Amino acid sequence: MTSQIEPVVRQLQAALERRQFPTEWQQWGTRLLDHLCKPVQVAVMGLPGSGKSTLINMMLGRSVVPRGSWIPVVEIAHGPQERTTYELEDGQCLRCAGGLDAAQMPENAIRARLELTDPGLTRQNFVEIGLQGGFGHQMSMVNWVVQWADIIVWCTEAFEEGEAKLWASVPDEIKDHSFLVLTMADRQMMRGVLQERIEALEPVVSEEFLALYPIATEQAITARCAGQDLNEAMWKSSGGMELFEALMRQVNNGRTADMDQARMLLNRFAPDAGDLVETVVPEPPRAKAAKPAAKSNDEVLSDALELLRSSAGKLLEVQDGQGEPRPEDVLEKCVGIATALSELLQQAGSGDLSLEEVQSDAQESAEMMMLFQLEKDEDAAVDAVTLLLQLKKEIADKVPEEERRIQG
Ligand SMILES: Nc1nc2c(ncn2[C@@H]2O[C@H](COP(=O)(O)OP(=O)(O)OP(=O)(O)O)[C@@H](O)[C@H]2O)c(=O)[nH]1
Ligand SMILES: [Mg+2]
Structure with a gap:
């Protein structure tokens, strides 16, 4: 086990033992732990x-x-x-x-x-x-x-x-x-x-x-x-190099995906798991937080709305222009949009309670989407799209009138 995986494995183990995940996620957590070990x-x-x-x-x-x-x-x-x-x-x-x-x-x-x-x-x-x-x-x-x-x-x-x-x-x-x-x-x-x-x-x-x-x-x-x-x-x-690299990439992708999902489960349901198993070294304050926000909060919100509007049309596109979109494709796009949205919203400064609410909702949605992605079925795709639409409405309600008019 590599040093990067070890702490996550220990935290996951601790959270599972304390049954910190809701029942429907407990089994998934056990499977992830098995994979990571x-x-x-x-x-x-x-x-x-x-x-x-x-x-x-x-x-x-x-x-x-x-x-x-x-x-x-x-x-x-x-x-x-x-x-x-x-x-x-x-x-x-x-x-x-x-x-x-x-x-x-x-x-x-x-x-x-x-x-x-x-x-x-x-x-x-x-x-x-x-x-x-x-x-x-x-x-x-x-x-x-x-x-x-x-x-x-x-x-x-x-x-x-x-x-x-x-x-x-x-x-x-x-x-x-x-x-x-x-x-x-x-x-x-x-x-x-x-x-x-x-x-x-x-x-x-x-x-x-x-x-x-x-x-x-x-x-x-x-x-x-x-x-x-x-x-x-x-x-x-x-042909050795290409196969070797592709196979190693696939192995690493699998590991990274398992790690991301484990971290996400922990963040969502057992944020204190780290404290239970080890003393966490606090992260140094991020340079980003110290800098004044480059954009005003209204501008960030309006960019967020624009992102959601422009990506909505691409959500249900199909590769060859025929047939129904595959749930896994829709889910993958939803995860991409939610992650980009969450990152974009982090550009805004803190202190505005209503914006912080959107930031935390977007972050939570990005995490939920990744969980939906695990299910890969039509219901999960519908849930993911619904979540994005809710976010869009929430943000649209917060964007000032004049910004909305400029966007058209
Ligand atoms: N020319 C050539 N010969 C190969 C290549 N790959 C394997 N061979 C030869 O093909 C034969 C069978 O290869 P193995 O790797 O033993 O095949 P295997 O699938 O493991 O065979 P079993 O375990 O017996 O089912 C061996 O004599 C190899 O040297 C190749 O890319 N080119
Ligand atoms: Mg053989």
């Missing part, structure tokens, strides 16, 4: 031989999953020392010091957990899942993975019909965080089929994945691991 779970899955182990080795910058490891589930996690635990068919566990060794794998192993001391693994785990057997068995593996994975990296050379069928059962919230990785890009390029495949997959990718990354993994490994220095040109041209 463990690394992001990255599942690397695909059909046999699709390049999963090689990809994990590339991500870790060294060969940790040896060639010829046939165990269907291999987890790479952080631990105090390098060791491997094999889970056998009969439920027994066998622990060995050192890494995975293809020559020493017990014949009846169904799962292996490799612990390494690499610090990066405190942020995310990698779990290789080989989709072996018939369609039914593959489907049950996918159903199992979606119960715990935060991000799925699906390795494939072509993503054919059977794979698309398996992927269809993955819930949208995981699809939104998942990557389709076209492995063996070097071979596909030599055969002259790479570009065609990428284009053919484009509609599927835009609907079903966060993005597609073609990669020549072996070359990416050479670029990253041969010699002391990274071969930057090869790291880029192999």
Whole structure:
């Protein structure tokens, strides 16, 4: 756990123990705590031989999953020392010091957990899942993975019909965080089929994945691991750099979102949680507060009204101009508007009670919107839009007549 996460985790724990959240948020708080306490779970899955182990080795910058490891589930996690635990068919566990060794794998192993001391693994785990057997068995593996994975990296050379069928059962919230990785890009390029495949997959990718990354993994490994220095040109041209950065970004985004939500829950329902678990060092007074406000309060209010007016029209826009707007898009825009509004209102000086009321309502709305965003459904989108409209009315009532006339 990083130092930034620790205090939030302790505060969340304390608030949950004291049952400071209303019942409907208690469960969400527990889930957030669970997320923050463990690394992001990255599942690397695909059909046999699709390049999963090689990809994990590339991500870790060294060969940790040896060639010829046939165990269907291999987890790479952080631990105090390098060791491997094999889970056998009969439920027994066998622990060995050192890494995975293809020559020493017990014949009846169904799962292996490799612990390494690499610090990066405190942020995310990698779990290789080989989709072996018939369609039914593959489907049950996918159903199992979606119960715990935060991000799925699906390795494939072509993503054919059977794979698309398996992927269809993955819930949208995981699809939104998942990557389709076209492995063996070097071979596909030599055969002259790479570009065609990428284009053919484009509609599927835009609907079903966060993005597609073609990669020549072996070359990416050479670029990253041969010699002391990274071969930057090869790291880029192999597709390694782009995938690596995108995956790390996604891992960090997930962490930041969990942290933001935890902080928000704490601010809203347990503002004293910090005092209970540690002495909080008071923040130095902000330079902003010491400066006189650059704008008059009336000007800030009128800017706020203008912001709400100009963004209202964009709220229900749809991407291609057709169909209904998706609740998650509306919610995302509402959060953006509420946050911008709250920031804009902070520009006003203090001392005006009626303005302070709007400032605190806007701040509270921004926080509520983020909570609505967690629900992602139509009701939440309607609630978020209603909240914005209420704010608009509240602000409009406070903007002086002449400012309103100028705005038209
Ligand atoms: N040319 C080329 N070969 C690759 C690439 N990625 C993996 N390979 C090779 O493809 C073979 C299979 O790769 P693995 O990473 O073992 O595939 P896997 O999906 O883990 O396989 P299983 O665990 O057996 O299902 C290995 O011989 C790799 O060296 C690539 O991008 N280009
Ligand atoms: Mg493998």
